[in-house]
Amino acid sequence: MADVDMHGGNHLDSVPHQDKKIVAAIDFGTTYSGYAFTFRTEFDKSDGARQIFTNRWSNSGSLLSAKAPTTALFDPEYKFHSFGYEAEEKYAELVDTKQYKDWHCFRRFKMQLHNTVRLKREMEIKDETGQTFCAKQVFTESIRYLRDKLLKEIETRNPMKIIDIHWVLTVPAIWTEPAKQFMHEAAIEAGIPPEAQQIALEPEAAAVYCRSLQDGTLVDSKYQKVTGAFRSGRSYMIVDMGGGTVDMVVHKVAEDGRLVEIWQASGGPWGGVTVDQTFYDFVVKTFGKEFIEKFRNERAKEWMKLEIEFETQKRKLKFDTNYDIKLELPARLIAESNLEVADLTSYNKLGIENDEFKKFFQPSTEDTVAHIKSILTELSEVDLILLVGGFATSKYVSRVIADAFPDKRVVVPLQAEVAVMYGAVLFGFEPLVISSRVCRHTYGIRMQSKFIEGHHPPEYKAVVDGETMCRNIFSVLATKGEMMEMMATRSETYSSTHREESRRFSRMGCDVYASTSTSPRYTTDESCVRLGCINIEPPANGWPENVNYNLKMFFGQTEFKVTMKNDVTELECSSSFDFLG
Template sequence: MNTARDIRVVVSIDFGTTFSGFAYSNKINPEIITNDTIPFDRIGNLEYEVLAKPEQTGVFKTNTVLAYDDNLQLVAWGYPALAQEPPKKKRLQNKPRTKPVELFKLHLANVREDEKPQLPHGLDPRRAITDYLHEMNKLIVETLNSRWPGIRYPQQVRFVLSVPSEWHHDAKAIMRECMFNAGYLETRQSENLEFTTEPEAAAVYCMKSLTEHHLTVGASFMIVDCGGGTVDLTTRTLLPGMKLSEITERSGDLCGSSYVDREFLRFLGRKLGYAAMKKLKENHYGQMQYLVQQFCSRVKFAFNGNPNEYATKELDIERVCPALMDYVTGHAREQMEEAEWLIELDFLNVKEMFDPVVNKIIELITRQLASTERRCSAMFLVGGFSESLYLQSQIRRQFMNQVSIIAVPKHPIAAIERGALEYGLNMEIVQTRVLKFCYGVEVSAKWEKGDPPERRTPSGRIFKFHRLALRGVEVAVDQKFYYTAGPVVPNQTDMTFNIFITPDNNSKYCDEDGMKMLGKMKIDLPDPQRGKNRLVEFTLTFGTMEVKATAINKRTGQIYESSFILEF
């Protein structure tokens, strides 16, 4: 069995919606090393050229994208699987290519089914996640072996996986299963895997920036993690000894930089016809992504919202996306032929692509600031989208009178994996967290006048939700919440604790909307001759990323324990 003493190396993994990367460190010499050797080659032989290494995303990450052949055999991962530059040979220009698989992480998010990306027939999202993690795992093994030969992998490695704050425990359980299947863990329940939330990891990373801004113990600061798919927010307070306390519930939404790309494609749909864009997506997805990458590199990355510094840009459809020309019909085709297939992007066009996304982020920040009475001394913007000059300017314009320091720290793209690595090296750095759910157990109580008649059981009892830890409460690591129970009938020989979570602190019953079972624990009740005088103390202990349920038979001293992934 592995213990903390066996761990020699810590590896943090930022498995993002659109980009992924990892960092690593040796515990003896805990230097934070962000991997910058993402390979840009293929697994197999693909019949297309790929773009050069994308400078705007940095070398710390590659795209969270896969490419499969017709037999669902993986042929490429990362950036080579995404954007396909049209071949120079005309006979190949309009030939359908391998369709990349992307955004598959959204299948674990709490979003509508129509917002989840369609996967190729026969490809399960768990397999896609496992395939991607498997390819990254090969790179991690190669990297660690070159750094520290002799490391027993994975036995002596602690993995820290950052996840979105809004993920439920079942999504984290799926990620644990995928990590095991991808070769990171010896057993499914290995203690070598730790979870942290993405905003928490970002907060740990930004903590070191506080001294640069002359912020001291007691100062509260907000992290706005602007990624490709999601934006997550959290507010923390600096405690003595460089430790963190969470003071508000984490919040987030799907409004990352990829949603600006969506607005760009909608713009093209209005101009060229939605049917044409649909056929392009179905038959030439790689070319469509190449078109998006051209928009990003030539327009999106440089846009700062100043009309005096913006010059209208042109995209040559015939050069960057020739397959699209076959699908444009009618009046739209006549207009494009007259314009020689050049798409103009003026200032207002681009601003209208940004504004729906930026406004959503501003709304999230507004709500986060309003959720606490404590003054927010600083706001740190991290994640790839945080480098958008337009997003920065709009946030500063909106909040400069409420928050005196609004800054982008060094290496914002690598903030998650670097912060997660810091957490993995020193898991005591996080002292408190705010619960996003109310935790409790189902109890059998005596039915009383005023209780719903339809809920009365034949034995005159009623099942209710007994609250133990309330949503919105700031809890310390290893803080305990107690409940004492006894048998309902004298000859009872066992007892089951059904543990539930709900976003509503006022819930009364375990079948209400939003109520979800976290797990259950069954214990023995020996000596039925003692009747109801057999008490059991039930405890929920909130750890770093897990909640531990403990039941102690007060008479026999027998202890039952079970752990569940914590809903942060």
């Protein structure tokens, strides 16, 4: 296989926006998931009059919410049984009646895509009892359940053909390309056509939601109205605080009202589940690890009661709460543990000192505040911080962040817990509302150029078609940190020579690379990773002496895509890269 040589320059194109009759968004979260949709006729209304539809989920206690727990249950034959509250309650019932061991319950499994360094299609995850199971099947069936439920609801409101629906899937902005591809493929297997599918980054979707709110509805932590938040020239930070991750992005509002990313999306695994994990560590310390692990596995219904009680107390906590927290314990936990009566504040409540309870939040809030500070040190013009996501609705968390930035206006918008879900619907109708993003990597291809003694490494020296060349040159098409227009295309012209007979029938190869460096020199640099290759077959009568190629690299689409066209056969070869090899 032969390399190509660089020649010429590049330019930008953009992909036109297409109309959709209906947009449906699936917000697949770590702790809770849901869906929302609306019709073009609703979207065309003014912001205040527009209606976005969603399901109202309920458990046996008649709790109504816009999302359901991200819990999937499979039966002993590995067939999908249920999702959400239904799955949680069924599994608790199975545990109670000692019939759970052959069943497979998965909770909060989305974080596996963030925590796994090298994702594979065959990746396995563990259920509640430690048994391994195909991860793709769990994700696919969960998405299929949400898809089918959504379609039924659309049918009741306004029957439409499935081809009229444009689908949006939300993912954390800090996810890798393999994680995004995993979700994309799971959605395809769940019955969502790839051509009707779009990925939305969660903080961007939340920004689109906040932008749609009527001016004056945003109120900061000092109860002052925030006006002109999305006027031209204004900069703001969105902090999406979900169950698993905390994602941040910084935008500036352009003259045309569109949003320009001025700091690349970043964040970490600091969401609400970190508080739950710290609480779990406290419970283990109080009751003993062996006892709690056994109780959790064999008394699922009682354990769920404890989790719900903690969630209730967690949400009630405010920054100025100065009393000790009284946590109601399940009767069986008291009866079966070695807890002394003296440890209880009343017959069934465990007292937790106020400062101790607030420490449950400390790992998350400290990491979040430190990361916000690191960004604002570089972007002093940002004076508005918008907190969205379920974790942001905690009065305690939002106050901690507000107090850490007294010179900034910190806002938790109305319905912050569904900001991403609602924003994803709006984003589906107008994806170009995000004008440009900061490129997260440097992208380019491996090529060869004339060897220069003393400049190029001698080990890369090779004679190609009678000329002394340097192999493994990184030819840059897009640089980390530069502004990249949404749906943009980078184009570059390359050439190859075929004077020698052995090269006339060579298959030409174009290896595509990404780098974490802004200025990689060679594709062998430690910062570089090979994404894939485009292969170009020679014509039947062989290549002429000189061949020119036009390479295009597409950004901002669901899949990272590269095409290459030569001026001899005029065939366009393309590759949508496989990050899950």
